[in-house]
Amino acid sequence: MAYDFDTPPDGAEELAALLERSGAEFLREGPRFRLRLTSGGCTWQTVCDCRGELVLIYSIHPTPVQQPGPAMELCSQLNGRLEQGSFFLQEGRFVFRTSAPLTERFEAQGRIAAALEYNAAVLSTCWERLAAGAQGLTLTF
Numbered sequence: 001m002a003y004d005f006d007t008p009p010d011g012a013e014e015l016a017a018l019l020e021r022s023g024a025e026f027l028r029e030g031p032r033f034r035l036r037l038t039s040g041g042c043t044w045q046t047v048c049d050c051r052g053e054l055v056l057i058y059s060i061h062p063t064p065v066q067q068p069g070p071a072m073e074l075c076s077q078l079n080g081r082l083e084q085g086s087f088f089l090q091e092g093r094f095v096f097r098t099s100a101p102l103t104e105r106f107e108a109q110g111r112i113a114a115a116l117e118y119n120a121a122v123l124s125t126c127w128e129r130l131a132a133g134a135q136g137l138t139l140t141f
Helices: 011-022 068-079 105-125 127-134
Strands: 027-029 032-039 042-051 054-060 086-090 093-101
Touching (some): 011 042, 011 054, 011 105, 032 105, 042 105, 054 105, 068 093, 093 105, 105 127
Antiparallel strands (some): 032 042, 042 054, 054 093, 086 093
16 A cells, blocks of 8 residues: 555656746646746746656756867866765756755655755856856966
């Protein structure tokens, strides 16, 4: 006999409930969600890809990368300072990816919210370095 608390969480349903409760505007395409986030005057697109009990969060810096070599070096430098997640280049943009593994339904939305907050905090903290790196410039750490 299975109880509700024994049922594995569904990332897409938990994320949808969290976003609806928060009042955030989002577009849902099956297990994929698109939303715009803003922090400290910075605005970017975030894509969440839900895979059962795992929610992958991708935040995309809007400045196009002009020189991939130095930009990949910047990703490496930033990744060396992170506790979670990673930066990479995708389609000429910096992307920061984190994840929220969901183990229990009663804490699923809290884990997703924490992962979204961490993702946004890292992207906004690195914003100026990413903008400069996209243009081939270097800001010292």
